[in-house]
Amino acid sequence: MTDRHEVILTCPKGLEGLLLDEAVGLGLEEAREQTAAIRGTGSMEVAYRLCLWSRLANRVLLVLHRFATTNAETLYDGVRAVDWAEHLLPSGSLAVEFSGHGSGIDNSHFGALKVKDAIVDGLRTASGERPSVDKLNPDVRVHLRLDRGQAVLSLDLSGHSLHQRGYRLQQGAAPLKENLAAAVLIRAGWPRIAAEGGALADPMCGVGTFLVEAVMMAADIAPNLKRERWGFSAWLGHVPAIWTRLLEQAQLRAREGLSKPPLWIRGYEADPRLIQPARNNVERAGLGHWIRIYQGDVATFEPRTDQNQKGLVVCNPPYGERLGDEASLVYLYQNLGERLRQACLGWEAAVLTSAPELGKRMGIRSHKQYAFWNGALACKLLLIKVVPEQFVTGQRNASRPADADDVVEPARLSEGGQMFANRLQKNLRQLGKWARKQGIECYRLYDADMPEYALAVDIYGDWVHVQEYAPPRSVDPDKAQTRLLDALAAIPPALGIGRDRVVIKRRERQSGTRQYERQASEGAFLEVKEGDVRLLVNLTDYLDTGLFLDHRPMRLRIAREVAGKRFLNLFCYTATATVHAAKAGARSTTSVDLSKTYLDWARRNLALNGLSERQRLEQGDVMAWLEADRGEYDLIFIDPPTFSNSKRMEGVFDIQRDHVTLLDLAMARLAAGGTLYFSNNFRKFVLNAGLSERYAVEDISAATLDEDFRRNPKIHRAWKIQAR
Template identity: 70%
Template sequence: MPANQEVELYLTCPKSLEGLLLDEAQALGLSDAREQLAGVSGRGTMQAAYRMCLWSRLANRVLLVLKRFSVKTVEDLYHGVNDIDWSEHLLASGTLSVEFTGRGSGIDNTHFGALKVKDAIVDALRDAEGNRPSVDKINPDVRIHLHLRRGEATLSLDLSGTSLHQRGYRLQQGAAPLKENLAAAILLRAGWPELAKQGAALVDPMCGVGTFLIEGAMMAADVAPNLRRERWGFSNWLGHIPATWQPLYEEAQQRAQTGLAKTPLWIRGYEADPRLIQPARNNIERAGLARWVNIYQGELATFEPKPDQGQTGLVVTNPPYGERLGDEASLLYLYQYLGERLRSACLGWQAAVFTGAPELGKRMGLRSHKQYSLFNGALPCRLLLFQVNPDRFVTTERASSHGQAKPSRDFDDEAPRLTGEPETVPVAAESARLSEGGQMFANRLKKNLKQLGRWVRKEEIECYRLYDADMPEYALAIDVYADWLHVQEYAAPRSIDPEKAQGRFLDALAAIPTVMDVPPERIVIKRRERQAGTRQYERQAERGQFMNVTEGGVKLLVNLTDYLDTGLFLDHRPMRMRIQKEAAGKRFLNLFCYTAVATVHAAAGGARSTTSVDLSKTYLDWAKRNLALNGFSDKHSLVHADVMAWLENDREIYDMIFVDPPTFSNSKRMDDVFDIQRDHVLLLDRAMARLAPGGSLYFSNNFRRFVMDESVESRYQVTNITAQTFDPDFARNKKIHQAWHLTQRTD
């Protein structure tokens, strides 16, 4: 193929980068260029094709189109590929790989399509001596692509080899790596090349393994992104023109040598995770940019760039997604910190924030002047561009947070102090800018704190509910666990716009630290939906982070992160205290015992013996730890069984029984599905059969529509004690449970 002959080229790229790639490809020599879905097509010489392989910062692949043809049948596909003179591209003893995309014309399986293309090429090259190419998916001599769409096939040869986003410097990466060409696109959208020409600084306060910094430094130093690549898709292609390629490669080497010899720009990265520091530095070293890029360990909240001679520049960052810090809502405080640092430490700078949660970008206290929709893989994201100047600050009502784990000082005399010493973490003081709704929510929290304060201090309550959807539009529950907060978002009804519900939830989260001085690391956020079966007991995370709390003189283990519930039902506190008070000398039975907190209280109250039954080994192990934590090791039996089946076979007698069943359960280990409304009569009959004369059975459940069957009241003395089982923190939610006291009838 003559070096100056124009060929058809197709450049692929990540979805949403087509416009940028079009501009880049045209600058590199592509003519008649047109945007396509996830790519750009056009014409150019082999010199232009080589230049795109070497210099494209955005493309994944540079494909040389060999042929376009119609395909109506599988035989059409075979013959269309077989008709090419493959001896111009590959030796009969060579290797190839084939990638097939699309479907139709009788081909509904990409593997089958690739096999047909391979057969057509191999058959065309099989020589008289019987040699034939073999398949090598790792390092083939040529890579062939065939795309089939609406009966039209496009057959191409890949000039790039492995994807061009793989520059070769990043052998180590973090948990959620950003591809190099996407990082380059973000820098281009942010205007970094022009800023670099002006000598600006570049900084990433959450740099991970340094991808933004390396790509930015290569742009500033005029280093071709793929200069260090050792193997190309054209390296063993028979149509390769070394005389055209070599001068381009040598020119790129010279440009890089000249650029890297210049005085480096101020390019810095900061990363809180110490495990990523050395991998980032290794990547920088492999890219040949050790003089240009520096990485330091540092927390976001203390980030403060101090470039030489006071010049400004670009802050670019990709905040962690939910995989690294929990669900999306828990990132709110991270975005608040980021906004606070930009406003206080980066005046006059520009900022580019690439986010998978654009609604959180609105919480930074800055108005973006441009936004771009991009994709990170299949995840839709947004690039927010900011000019960090006071006229772009969001000026709304502000509230401050301070550094100790206690309510705000205005309510110190009335509100309960949180106990314990929190770990020292940087808090974005004076950073919260609350919306009108957020301020309204903050006011409600302050009111609740004031109302509960004396009671909490007097009763020495360490764990309590502070807020429970008091305002229906802010549908969440906030529980205090010593110096931690446990926040549960109730799923909004379908009639509520999800975007509006999410906005209100974020308003509430923003308000919490302005009232409760708890660092974000000690605020656990969960979404609670209507639960079926045992789903409420299913593991949500794998942290295994338990903490000790106290209640009524006993120590208990709670886990705020791993399950939807924490191991301690706060609304049952009065019931547990009643059990502790009445348990002395009694044989106590706890059915559906969960983590056996009621059993611990009974033991603390002097129970002669306790038996606790549950179907979950996980919770029975937790129960064992709760008992051991309080020094109760003997006379306390834990039984792994289906409660209904166990009651049918048990013949022991008990003086006090506590029954707190789930609304519904369909565990595979049960003989039948359990439904509290349907099965409560049988459950209570079997439990009452085990109750000693003069004994007490306490029955409770949280099914809001539950109605006690009249037959129960006809056989036993039944007293509804629901009103006696609420402490002040649940006085606003009288429907959270119902409770009864049952004894044997004396008549």
């Protein structure tokens, strides 16, 4: 075998330029970029050095053969042409990875099978001995890339991907690969900062990946120094003498690097469940004396140790995949920006984000931005110099020196955000006064009053629940997102509440029972007061909160009329109307709903008011239940969904199609002189005219709207129905 080899290094998309510089520095010659890869030439020593020292590559591939292929047979022949006896014993094991298509190769499995057959047939002995397939830990891992009729056959020297350093056995929900973390640090200038004795802080450190990678750079530790098994370990072409010399040199450099006084490197993590896994990873890397990890959120992390200490703040904020995450992420970025301005003057910062528009909420301009890919997720790396000249939402007090006690003015709102804040404050002055006078804790403050800010903002005590109406397709998504972020930034200062008490959800057209499905699992219930009762709401876990605010007047009307009566609540949801009825002296209550979750919630609402006894809760399809029930009721309330196709139902319920049958069944259960209240929020609903011929029907919609919903009179329709 020759001592000059073609070498290909693969990497995550976006890292090619950095990997090119690194590879050239490690001795690769004639190097040039390809998509997600670098190609060059070098000796076996260079190939080994790349395996040991590359912080950015995924794999180091030693090219064995390049050939043209037109079909599966020429592919087989090209692979068979290699003298495989130089690489693998007949008794050995192999794995084949195949990528690309064309030349009669329809899929990677078929291509890999042809490559494997060619190798096995080339090594099969007269006695029939042949290599076996071992996908996990083979003696040799072969890779073939097929591109436009050209096949590149390589030996994978790395084995498992080089990003798997071995220290991170425990990881969080959205782990950042080690080589991507290293690339962020390099782009952020950490090698330069570390050489100058600078510090490093990660205020959202997760399981500590940035911290460990930073120390390995600062202490001159080869990233793969502790790897025990390589793709070349059992390869017949392996040259142990060269590898052993390189390994000993790397071990010496690591010992010398770790013997230096440690730099100030700190991680902070708000989730207590990640603290111990992060510390375990640090200890596995052997870096416990360099790195300290503390529990703390972004608003309180303190990277400064003294006035002269400067360094780098690096972080990868969470991406936000759950219902309500937009609000928390806006405030997370705002808090990060505030801490940088207040505690990190003179530092540099690097923020890897999948939402660059959120990065603008930090209130500091980035001087450089780089595109990165975290798997399939497009990200931007924002590089920031934390100096007053870069601040866009606050200014340092010019009359005082920049020290740890400097106060930064609160973030200024955009023009649109200020307009939104002004409208909230105007509504709060009017509706807040009304709500206090009526003893109402939960009410709608804003309901798309300004068309460009299509939100519903509801007050729940000292919490704010925000629903974003999905914008029409004619609206530019980027503009809609900017307006949403402007509005979220405006809510806390406009209403004088903490950012951690704002929850946001997106409301779209719902089908089936989706609006009732669990969206998160925080399980945090808030106790609120309405009239004479206490009710439990959940602002985070479901699209709706458990309390339909627009039905407040209907619930209070029921409370006024129900004393001594038998009350039936159909499609009862969390039975808030039942709680009012029972508290107001109903002789009995019966509540029916298909959802066990909401009936359990109903029990909790009743128990909260000391009403657990004599209140009947029934789980079932309302239509089927009515057909089977033989009870008699003096007051009936029906507030059905527009549409439902639950698996527990027989068929599909459609309010427009089925309301006549529903009302006829319910009226059959209404006692003489009784009243049925029927309501729904389907905007296009039309009450069947024939119902007025059989019953006394009165539209009471206007009388069931309180002050907070008069801006949106179509929120629901309501009727009072009695026997003639």
